[in-house]
Amino acid sequence: MDYLLAAFAWLADSSHWTGRSGIPNRLLQHLAVTSVVVSIAAVIALPIGILIGHTHRGSGVVGAIVGAARSIPTLGLLTLFGLGLGIGLRAPILALVVLAMPSLLAGAYAGIETVKPEVTDAARAIGLSEWQIVSRVEIPLSAPVIIGGIRSATLQVVSTATLAAYIADAGLGRFLFTGLKTRDYAQMVGGAIMVITLALILELILAGIQRLARRISHPQLLTTTMKRN
Amino acid sequence: MKWLSQNWEHVIGLMVNHLLLAIPAIVMSVIIAVPLGRLAQQKPWLGKPLLSFATLMYAVPSLPLLVIIPSVLGLPLRSSATMIVALTLYGVALMVRTAADGFASIDQGTHEAAIAIGHSRRSLFWKVNLPLAIPVLASGVRVVVVSTIALVTIGALLGQSSLGTLLTDGFQRGIVAEVLTGVVLTIVLAVLLDLLVVLAKNLLAPWVRSGRAAV
Numbered sequence: 001m002d003y004l005l006a007a008f009a010w011l012a013d014s015s016h017w018t019g020r021s022g023i024p025n026r027l028l029q030h031l032a033v034t035s036v037v038v039s040i041a042a043v044i045a046l047p048i049g050i051l052i053g054h055t056h057r058g059s060g061v062v063g064a065i066v067g068a069a070r071s072i073p074t075l076g077l078l079t080l081f082g083l084g085l086g087i088g089l090r091a092p093i094l095a096l097v098v099l100a101m102p103s104l105l106a107g108a109y110a111g112i113e114t115v116k117p118e119v120t121d122a123a124r125a126i127g128l129s130e131w132q133i134v135s136r137v138e139i140p141l142s143a144p145v146i147i148g149g150i151r152s153a154t155l156q157v158v159s160t161a162t163l164a165a166y167i168a169d170a171g172l173g174r175f176l177f178t179g180l181k182t183r184d185y186a187q188m189v190g191g192a193i194m195v196i197t198l199a200l201i202l203e204l205i206l207a208g209i210q211r212l213a214r215r216i217s218h219p220q221l222l223t224t225t226m227k228r229n
Numbered sequence: 230m231k232w233l234s235q236n237w238e239h240v241i242g243l244m245v246n247h248l249l250l251a252i253p254a255i256v257m258s259v260i261i262a263v264p265l266g267r268l269a270q271q272k273p274w275l276g277k278p279l280l281s282f283a284t285l286m287y288a289v290p291s292l293p294l295l296v297i298i299p300s301v302l303g304l305p306l307r308s309s310a311t312m313i314v315a316l317t318l319y320g321v322a323l324m325v326r327t328a329a330d331g332f333a334s335i336d337q338g339t340h341e342a343a344i345a346i347g348h349s350r351r352s353l354f355w356k357v358n359l360p361l362a363i364p365v366l367a368s369g370v371r372v373v374v375v376s377t378i379a380l381v382t383i384g385a386l387l388g389q390s391s392l393g394t395l396l397t398d399g400f401q402r403g404i405v406a407e408v409l410t411g412v413v414l415t416i417v418l419a420v421l422l423d424l425l426v427v428l429a430k431n432l433l434a435p436w437v438r439s440g441r442a443a444v
Contacts, residue, residue: 004300007300070376071415073379073392073396073412074379075385075397079399079408080405080412082400159288159290159291160290162292163292163383176296180387189297189300191293192293195290199290203284
């Protein structure tokens with residue numbers, strides 16, 4: 001408990017809130033890395049997942065990738081890329097992109113996959129082109145599941161961005177590694193509190209957005225789930 | 230391969246350490262998550278907040294959690310107890326929803342028939358509900374096994390010896406073969422334990438074919 005109190009004292013110290021390695025700057029770096037990584041991964045993985053869901057081809061591959069990705073140790077990917085690309089942000093960003101893709105792929109694929117064939121057939125029957133079916137029927141209907149994928153990918157990246165500080169001078173993880181090296185446990189626990197708080201806030205925001213998307217794309221589901229309770 | 234042939238004794242030792250952290254955590258996760266899942270499924274007023282809490286718990290980043298646990302529980306920073314507590318928290322968070330789904334998957338008619346032929350509450354759980362939930366529970370255990378094995382490596386950043394040590398040590402000394410050995414062996418360990426769970430499931434629930442377990 002002493003460490004916890006010391007950590008809060010460390011967090012409250014105004015000198016830790018200024019400068020290049022101050023808390024606000026580290027927080028910004030952390031968020032910047034997270035958003036860059038999730039954006040790159042989304043641009044690559046979402047179209048592929050949507051394509052697989054729409055054509056129903058290669059669904060087994062998605063399952064295999066998602067399962068296999070879980071067993072890859074994050075730290076291993078990070079250190080391997082670090083050895084290959086050297087110290088700096090390139091290696092962690094690349095490693096994090098690889099880690100974020102399975103959740104995004106699975107979310108996009110599973111979302112599109114669950115749109116009923118009657119619905120897409122009806123859309124086809126009234127003369128929508130395949131592109132229109134994807135963009136105006138399947139994506140809106142599966143938005144909550146796709147956002148669910150973005151939510152888990154973001155959470156994974158914001159957590160793992162902590163480890164990026166192991167090979168780059170960036171992010172809130174710096175406080176943990178500096179604290180560890182200098183035996184400054186207050187700084188270490190303070191940094192840990194910051195990362196956990198950030199992750200939980202992001203989780204709550206994204207869960208809220210997902211709920212909102214569900215309400216917009218499936219207004220009728222709301223009443224049925226309410227009845228079941 | 231050359232690196233591995235020169236260091237295999239060290240590597241085996243690390244693998245044993247890895248398992249000594251992972252297996253207690255996996256076992257504890259299952260022992261805690263199954264009754265919690267049962268409770269969540271039977272009492273929705275308790276289940277809903279419980280499952281939301283599990284989702285939130287799983288969102289907590291691992292390295293910071295490993296740093297926080299010792300200062301909250303008064304454990305030393307480098308202790309297997311810290312690792313096992315953290316891994317168990319994640320394992321329970323991952324599995325409790327699957328456990329609830331497992332008990333919810335049981336056919337209501339079967340449940341009522343079991344009551345009708347005179348099962349007591351206790352034997353209803355042990356002889357009817359638990360065995361019938363095994364296929365779904367096993368799919369949850371598989372996820373816990375694979376993610377726990379991978380997660381153990383994070384402890385190496387704080388000096389907790391496991392296959393993760395090969396990752397940190399290899400990175401610091403610039404030995405690619407060492408890091409690769411760590412990555413590959415961690416995956417191999419996860420795949421082997423996963424196979425063991427599938428095997429156990431097929432023994433315990435021979436009435437389902439493995440391909441349909443997830444349904």
